[in-house]
Amino acid sequence: MVKLIIKNLSKSYVDKKSKSLSALKKVSLNLDINGIFTLIGRNGAGKTTFIRIVSTELLPTSGKVYLDGVDVVKNPKEIRERIAVIPQEAALIPWMTARENIFAYLLWRGLSFKEAKERTNTVLTRFKLEKYADKLPRKLSGGTKRKVLVALVISSNAKIIFLDEPTTGLDPISRRELWEVLTELKKEHLVILTTHYLEEAEELSDYIIILNKGKLVKAGSINNIRDAIGYPYAIKIFKGFNKKIRLNGKVVKKNDGTFQVFSDERTANNLAKKLIKTKVKFSINPTSLEDIFYMLVGDIDKGEENEN
Ligand SMILES: Nc1ncnc2c1ncn2[C@@H]1O[C@H](COP(=O)(O)OP(=O)(O)OP(=O)(O)O)[C@@H](O)[C@H]1O
Ligand SMILES: [Mg+2]
Known part of the structure; x- marks a missing residue:
């Protein structure tokens, strides 16, 4: 179990004309989580902002975040060893093979040559990626590239893994293959995930939070959420x-x-x-998560992006 405590987390971005946009508005959570924790919400709801703050890439405007007992704002270094992140726009380094990408990442995380080599081989075998290992990213399909990225973060052995939209753009078969990887992964790691595919969120998640325009709309297991809206x-x-x-x-x-x-x-x-x-x-x-989502977000929000 990993403790995640968030108190009144807010984030405002200020643009060049000093106009402020609040991407997160007083989000609070207090959870013991394991398995797969998924954030869902429309474009601009604040999912990536949430992930970037909790994974120490971005400072909040106000509020507190404790992950696994660490104040991530005050002690980012302490939590960094325990986490690994695939950002929303992540890509493999184009001039390195899949194997070299993983190996370089592990060296960058501070492993010795020997350890990095061993771990690269282990993870390539574990995710059946050996036949792609010595190819450059441009020779791999989108799905395989994503799998290599997921293999790369897993190779870190980090306790907590953040994946921002890992399945976007994948065909239905590749997506399901990645689901298998994630299901395997959640046995040993906490996975913090975002997705726009609601059947995916429903199938994989142990805990779901729904954000809308920076606010927390609902949180819980799919069954808790079904009961909470009164239409299970x-x-x-x-x-x-x-x-x-x-x-x-x-x-x-x-x-x-x-x-x-x-x-x-x-x-x-x-x-x-x-x-x-x-x-x-x-x-x-x-009731499907898609219908719940529509009831919670679609009915109250016919607008586009978060503009305030
Ligand atoms: N660096 C930034 N500077 C200014 N505004 C930003 C920045 N990053 C995000 N925003 C704004 O903050 C809001 C939340 O963005 P965020 O990327 O967190 O949403 P998201 O839920 O991840 O959306 P998507 O589903 O499209 O990935 C949006 O209105 C976005 O335009
Ligand atoms: Mg995003």
Whole structure:
């Protein structure tokens, strides 16, 4: 377990015209976490800012951050040995092979030649990357490059690994391959992740925080969040619905003529009992993170970027 305590964390960026933009607004958390901790939110919600502050790359404007018992603002050096980060725009060094990239990174982190060589080989084997090891990045597909980057941070043996959108732009198969790597990774490390793929966040995360315009909107496991919004079940009713049946809960009529009803367990059960007596097809599932996200963020925020 890793303790993460955040108190009133705020960050304002000031541009050249001295205009200030607040990217994080009084975010507070107090958690014991392990596994995969995921931040989700629209473009500009503050995810990268959060990661950069917690990983000591950026100073907050105000507030406190303690990660694994360390005040990361006061003692950044103390936490740096325990963390490894892949920033949002990370890329491999183009003139070095995959193997050399990992090896150089480990030397830079202070390992001896011998240790760095051994660890590079171990991680390449562990993630089945041997056949790509001696190729330059431009010869590798996007998915393989990402895997090499993930292998690189893992090779550090850091306790806490930050990955800012590691799967963006990957095809569905490469993405799932990376999910396997992350699932393997979370057995031994705390992974702090951001993603725009909500089915990915739902499948992988042990803990999710939803940010919107710099504010913390909801935090918890997917099940906690489902319960907290009061609509843990989603009933999809296909075409041909008999409108005599009353629909309780949050009802959304889709363009294709289907209805989506979000409700609590009792309402979902009652509705299912009524629907089963009719011929209409329906399905009941736990409400998806995508639907939750839309309820929490889409309804209140039809605007674009965070402008204030
Ligand atoms: N260095 C900077 N200087 C000025 N403004 C910045 C800077 N970095 C981020 N911002 C602004 O702060 C806000 C939060 O940005 P941030 O990069 O943290 O969002 P994000 O949630 O990671 O978005 P995305 O999903 O697009 O990666 C945005 O409005 C952004 O324009
Ligand atoms: Mg970002």
